[in-house]
Amino acid sequence: LLPAAGDPLPSWNDTASKASIVAFVEKVSDPQSPDYVPQELRIATFDNDGTLWSEKPLYFQALYAFDRLQEKAKADPGILTSDVLKAAAAGDMKGAMAGGDKGLIDIVNVSHSGLTVEDFETDVKTWLTTATHPTSGRIYADMIYQPMVELLAYLRDRGFSTYIVSGGGVHFIRAISQEAYNVPPQQVVGSEGATNYSLVDGKPTLMKEGGLQFLDDKAGKPVGIDRHIGRRPIFVAGNSDGDLQMLEWATAGEGPRLGLFVHHTDAKREFAYDRDSSVGRLSDGLDAAGGKGWLLVDMAKDWAVIWPGKQ
Amino acid sequence: LLPAAGDPLPSWNDTASKASIVAFVEKVSDPQSPDYVPQELRIATFDNDGTLWSEKPLYFQALYAFDRLQEKAKADPGILTSDVLKAAAAGDMKGAMAGGDKGLIDIVNVSHSGLTVEDFETDVKTWLTTATHPTSGRIYADMIYQPMVELLAYLRDRGFSTYIVSGGGVHFIRAISQEAYNVPPQQVVGSEGATNYSLVDGKPTLMKEGGLQFLDDKAGKPVGIDRHIGRRPIFVAGNSDGDLQMLEWATAGEGPRLGLFVHHTDAKREFAYDRDSSVGRLSDGLDAAGGKGWLLVDMAKDWAVIWPGKQ
Numbered sequence: 195l196l197p198a199a200g201d202p203l204p205s206w207n208d209t210a211s212k213a214s215i216v217a218f219v220e221k222v223s224d225p226q227s228p229d230y231v232p233q234e235l236r237i238a239t240f241d242n243d244g245t246l247w248s249e250k251p252l253y254f255q256a257l258y259a260f261d262r263l264q265e266k267a268k269a270d271p272g273i274l275t276s277d278v279l280k281a282a283a284a285g286d287m288k289g290a291m292a293g294g295d296k297g298l299i300d301i302v303n304v305s306h307s308g309l310t311v312e313d314f315e316t317d318v319k320t321w322l323t324t325a326t327h328p329t330s331g332r333i334y335a336d337m338i339y340q341p342m343v344e345l346l347a348y349l350r351d352r353g354f355s356t357y358i359v360s361g362g363g364v365h366f367i368r369a370i371s372q373e374a375y376n377v378p379p380q381q382v383v384g385s386e387g388a389t390n391y392s393l394v395d396g397k398p399t400l401m402k403e404g405g406l407q408f409l410d411d412k413a414g415k416p417v418g419i420d421r422h423i424g425r426r427p428i429f430v431a432g433n434s435d436g437d438l439q440m441l442e443w444a445t446a447g448e449g450p451r452l453g454l455f456v457h458h459t460d461a462k463r464e465f466a467y468d469r470d471s472s473v474g475r476l477s478d479g480l481d482a483a484g485g486k487g488w489l490l491v492d493m494a495k496d497w498a499v500i501w502p503g504k505q
Numbered sequence: 506l507l508p509a510a511g512d513p514l515p516s517w518n519d520t521a522s523k524a525s526i527v528a529f530v531e532k533v534s535d536p537q538s539p540d541y542v543p544q545e546l547r548i549a550t551f552d553n554d555g556t557l558w559s560e561k562p563l564y565f566q567a568l569y570a571f572d573r574l575q576e577k578a579k580a581d582p583g584i585l586t587s588d589v590l591k592a593a594a595a596g597d598m599k600g601a602m603a604g605g606d607k608g609l610i611d612i613v614n615v616s617h618s619g620l621t622v623e624d625f626e627t628d629v630k631t632w633l634t635t636a637t638h639p640t641s642g643r644i645y646a647d648m649i650y651q652p653m654v655e656l657l658a659y660l661r662d663r664g665f666s667t668y669i670v671s672g673g674g675v676h677f678i679r680a681i682s683q684e685a686y687n688v689p690p691q692q693v694v695g696s697e698g699a700t701n702y703s704l705v706d707g708k709p710t711l712m713k714e715g716g717l718q719f720l721d722d723k724a725g726k727p728v729g730i731d732r733h734i735g736r737r738p739i740f741v742a743g744n745s746d747g748d749l750q751m752l753e754w755a756t757a758g759e760g761p762r763l764g765l766f767v768h769h770t771d772a773k774r775e776f777a778y779d780r781d782s783s784v785g786r787l788s789d790g791l792d793a794a795g796g797k798g799w800l801l802v803d804m805a806k807d808w809a810v811i812w813p814g815k816q
């Protein structure tokens with residue numbers, strides 16, 4: 195996953211997008227540049243689903259939740275208290291999504307509770323590295339975007355701190371963030387379910403409980419960044435309207451700023467969607483991008499490869 | 506504030522406490538040692554009030570809240586909706602504390618809301634560096650503990666990441682954490698009030714609102730550490746029963762661990778209190794320390810100086 199010598203972004207085609215990114219990163223990290231930004235302020239935040247890895251036909255965390263729910267319901271069918279939960283446990287994607295975002299949150303709450311944080315992260319890691327995606331046939335961990343992995347490494351090489359800021363759960367992402375992106379757990383900001391600390395048989399234990407305590411999406415993203423980082427990022431990447439406020443807030447700060455949307459334009463190699471998608475809808479963001487000077491990364495044109503290894 | 510060459514902890518007397526701390530730090534950071542801990546796992550967490558700076562007669566954040574409440578009530582006396590709030594605005598410490606922790610949280614909620622995060626932090630910083638403490642006559646920023654500032658620097662010098670994990674508000678502590686402790690904003694974990702993001706006159710704005718969303722105290726400390734850091738600390742310092750669960754959780758992990766309580770034994774130079782104090786009560790922690798092998802730092806015996814500069 196290391197960039198080739200001389201080209202920090204070998205999986206990016208030589209288009210205007212790549213040139214814009216490189217020009218920005220170089221000018222803010224060059225002490226001789228008038229646009230130089232001190233290292234401690236070189237904060238970059240990245241959305242995860244659809245920005246660092248794929249999210250179709252549905253967020254991977256939701257697909258994981260279906261599998262876990264099915265397993266839990268075998269032991270205790272009483273947990274399936276709604277049609278949405280029943281559909282999820284049956285692997286019926288359409289039925290599970292009929293409840294919208296609220297339904298998905300219910301599915302996550304019920305499926306992700308009643309085990310320790312450590313056991314949960316171990317289970318997620320196993321799933322992400324063994325279960326296979328319904329259309330690509332790849333294991334989920336192999337559906338990270340190679341060009342973005344290179345971009346993260348390039349930013350770090352230029353003194354940036356790289357953070358994930360995701361609507362997905364913080365524990366879910368941490369299960370893979372170090373291996374997949376070289377992003378350590380303290381640089382993952384995500385949605386937060388209730389977690390309780392207590393002594394279980396005398397052993398200090400952090401248990402995951404039901405109940406969403408913080409939704410790191412839309413207007414929640416600037417709030418999550420403020421809580422965890424306390425500094426306004428100068429480089430921000432997203433792919434949907436859920437990232438609009440993060441881009442808006444970050445790029446309104448003083449000095450040089452770069453905001454970008456990964457635009458899913460590649461039906462052949464990945465998926466093509468924007469305004470009409472319920473997962474990863476990009477509509478208000480598309481309308482705003484031009485006026486704000488945000489970069490639209492065209493996956494079909496700008497990326498030489500999508501995922502790591504053989505395509 | 507730099508340690509003298511050869512002695513990383515010049516403001517500590519040469520007692521068993523100092524020897525224990527140095528022995529621990531050296532063994533976990535020495536690659537030749539059987540107790541070596543990789544750098545990314547060298548996480549140290551410090552409580553703030555009573556551990557890194559003074560907390561008597563009352564938490565500095567509460568004293569700040571009284572001043573702000575008084576100021577806000579001049580413009581709008583209607584905000585003083587309870588006896589506790591009225592007492593706080595009148596500077597009546599006893600009356601303000603009659604409501605216990607719940608009363609203090611009310612005082613903080615009402616006094617800390619209705620302004621942007623940036624304006625709040627600027628206001629706190631001004632207050633901490635100009636207002637003076639009722640008994641010491643020092644500005645509050647000069648009531649940090651010099652021995653602990655040296656300990657933080659020593660740990661960082663040995664590859665530790667140093668975090669503050671406080672029951673106090675995250676924005677309050679960040680106003681001073683870099684200057685006082687060399688701890689950047691992303692390494693401050695604290696209690697969290699509601700913060701809302703919106704466009705105000707077209708400008709992206711983070712506003713502080715009333716309402717506590719996360720209390721980073723007692724069993725909340727392991728939860729806060731898990732949310733923000735995602736790793737179990739190997740070095741933990743506190744001073745009260747509010748830190749008991751943090752010490753318990755951290756020191757129950759595998760491998761070498763050090764937990765310590767700063768014990769306020771110095772009535773002459775600072776304040777002496779433990780089991781019977783409503784602020785910073787240390788009782789269950791004192792009972793547990795011996796059995797757990799936690800270090801009790803005796804301020805009177807172990808510290809050559811308390812605060813920076815002339816005593």
Ligand SMILES: [Ca+2]
Nearest residue numbers: 241243244434
């Ligand atoms: Ca996304």
Ligand SMILES: [Ca+2]
Nearest residue numbers: 552554555745
């Ligand atoms: Ca304390």
